[in-house]
Ligand SMILES: Cc1cc2nc3c(=O)[nH]c(=O)nc-3n(C[C@H](O)[C@H](O)[C@H](O)COP(=O)(O)OP(=O)(O)OC[C@H]3O[C@@H](n4cnc5c(N)ncnc54)[C@H](O)[C@@H]3O)c2cc1C
């Protein structure tokens with residue numbers, strides 16, 4: 002069947018009008034991926050169309066793009082699976098990246114953020130012979146982050162990066178998590194302190210979930226960030242506005258059965274983003290528990306006593 | 321002016337492993353790669369890496385013998401010995417760099433079983449072994465502050481006074497062309513899958529390194545040895561890793577029979593790759609296939625097992641074919657996967673040109689011979705990548721940079737400009753697809769005199785047409801159109817070396833299976849075939865042979 006692809010073009014070498022949308026029509030079948038379609042356009046219709054691709058099999062991370070406003074790996078997306086009423090698909094380069102040409106973006110900032118998290122293991126000491134001894138469980142745990150193919154899809158759609166490019170961002174933080182969690186690494190505390198204290202570190206995520214939704218490899222960067230917040234608090238990093246939020250939130254709910262917004266704003270050094278604060282609640286609970294208990298904050302605080310009860314239980318559990 | 325002691329073309333496993341070694345040796349190392357390092361095709365390796373770990377009861381000689389038998393006795397046994405002996409240390413070293421290999425209950429590295437081997441000695445990271453190793457080597461490159469020319473494309477090797485002394489390369493982002501001087505160059509530019517269609521290889525696997533060496537006069541060896549992987553996805557040719565069969569998957573024909581019983585009763589689905597591919601092709605040819613495919617069946621392994629041990633395969637099944645492997649078998653067929661042949665090197669990676677080294681898939685030390693065992697290629701890249709860098713380190717001690725005439729760069733600029741300026745020619749993609757289809761028909765799972773003669777004819781025509789292709793993009797920034805034109809030229813050189821090597825071998829051995837001469841002929845053909853560029857001869861090719869190095873394993877008939 003015939004479909005239309007509407008592609009955002011950019012050519013820095015043109016003196017003017019160097020940005021435009023261009024529509025292409027091509028024939029596809031039910032297994033044609035968006036990447037197949039783009040390659041077909043490039044091969045048969047317009048060789049000037051620039052894009053990156055290599056493996057075709059969702060493993061090399063080259064072909065992240067925005068399709069109808071959402072970042073994806075186009076090799077992994079069949080055209081039919083997102084086609085609506087045969088309307089043209091809008092294809093643009095990844096967001097939050099500067100554009101080199103057409104669908105090709107610069108990854109300089111992406112990789113400079115990876116550099117920022119000391120992305121290699123730094124063991125305290127090495128075994129005299131043979132490998133490090135580690136449980137299979139601890140290694141399999143790291144697979145989540147090792148699955149990251151550095152495609153930049155999460156970075157494209159991260160809502161914080163959109164407004165603050167100092168944020169280390171989902172991909173690099175997921176990479177950081179891999180070393181924080183690696184039992185062979187000797188710098189866990191230093192890593193956590195850095196990620197905790199750093200402007201743009203773990204406390205700058207708003208938990209918008211975008212990265213979890215768009216990541217094609219199940220890395221779930223936000224979950225990794227939340228785990229690091231927990232670890233950071235557990236290892237005593239309590240002097241950040243992020244932690245103070247959490248604590249203030251915790252105390253506020255405990256005392257009043259509801260959130261005292263004024264109090265909070267004061268406590269946490271001028272940060273007033275309420276959705277962001279709400280996000281911190283479960284972490285406060287979890288940190289308190291140092292273990293696992295599902296977040297228990299009710300939406301409405303009609304029963305103050307009940308809430309006190311919850312707190313009591315949590316605090317008992319902590320002992 | 322850019323200058324290095326050792327310049328490495330390629331940032332896959334072979335290139336990065338070599339680079340780490342070079343830096344540790346105190347060398348000024350440069351790495352140049354047409355894609356960002358983590359995009360290199362090594363990331364696609366799913367199954368694992370072989371190593372006989374002698375401290376836990378494995379014997380390097382067993383691994384060596386499995387490798388040699390798998391190679392149909394075409395591997396050089398001195399090279400295999402080195403690889404098997406150094407394997408354990410190489411894998412342990414990767415672990416220490418941070419690779420998260422699967423473990424056994426004792427917390428030590430755990431294994432899975434792979435084809436063509438009697439025991440389990442394949443180390444792995446889920447179904448992402450290649451990616452997990454590549455990313456860790458990339459991490460190391462950051463740790464060592466390695467100098468990487470990212471998205472630079474090498475167009476030519478510079479040879480002066482018989483020595484390789486650098487390269488000319490295009491910065492893809494700006495379109496600028498540069499000379500990079502080097503006292504030694506290691507080619508680690510990977511495979512040539514796209515010379516065929518379909519292939520499990522990435523679109524970037526265009527044999528550039530093979531062609532660069534060929535054009536510089538270095539010999540390539542046993543180029544007819546093309547591995548067809550038994551389990552590639554119907555249609556696209558995306559790989560379904562051997563790990564599936566390693567974990568116990570069945571191969572079924574249209575009657576629902578496990579047909580490997582007929583062909584390899586002892587090893588069954590885990591016989592050597594060439595054997596399994598031919599068995600499948602025979603089933604298909606004899607009418608027991610399904611639309612040109614057979615079936616890979618994992619259902620009996622159960623959902624939980626499939627999802628935990630073979631998660632990526634499940635992802636491919638569901639996303640690309642809409643098939644849930646726990647519920648349904650998936651159609652597969654043999655597809656071009658790996659080239660055993662390559663730039664001829666000694667056990668230190670040295671080629672026939674001074675100062676020029678090669679390692680990884682583009683090289684042929686000859687450890688894979690006529691057929692590579694699964695999970696031996698990653699091992700090859702790290703063992704011989706390291707050795708090449710060590711040898712180059714010694715070599716450059718007595719070498720000075722050569723003064724290069726400015727005309728090198730000017731001539732290359734003119735050459736590229738003439739491609740950009742050419743008008744009204746064919747589109748590169750058309751010529752490329754024809755070439756790849758011709759190669760698969762001529763040098764396929766089965767081949768004979770007739771198919772190979774036709775391939776020579778076809779490729780000869782293609783080589784003429786390539787001179788007249790024209791491209792749409794005229795600008796400098798990210799001109800991928802130009803890159804494809806250059807890659808196509810490289811591919812036709814590689815194809816040319818393959819067809820001439822193939823037609824010279826008058827026997828069947830390993831991956832080279834001729835329907836007109838079906839047996840192995842050790843008396844006349846227990847030897848390597850070397851081809852190199854020869855401007856004097858009519859077809860531009862010189863063909864020679866070289867004896868196989870046999871240390872202690874006398875050739876016997878290969879049975880599984
Ligand atoms: C799908 C698949 C699965 C596999 N699974 C396994 C497995 O489980 N176990 C196993 O042992 N082997 C496996 N293999 C084989 C193995 O992955 C490869 O042989 C090996 O990784 C090749 O590594 P390399 O370093 O030689 O090349 P590559 O990783 O391909 O790297 C080539 C490098 O060269 C660069 N380059 C190329 N041309 C140029 C140029 N003109 N200018 C600049 N740079 C250039 C590229 O940018 C790239 O960085 C598999 C192969 C495939 C295709």
Ligand code: SF4
Pocket residue numbers: 155158159160161162170171205206207208209210211212213222223226
């Ligand atoms: S959850 Fe956090 S890291 Fe993820 S996209 Fe939202 S703000 Fe960015």
Ligand code: SF4
Pocket residue numbers: 148149150151152153154155156171172175215216217218219220221222
């Ligand atoms: S975390 Fe996911 S989306 Fe982000 S770079 Fe890695 S693989 Fe891509």
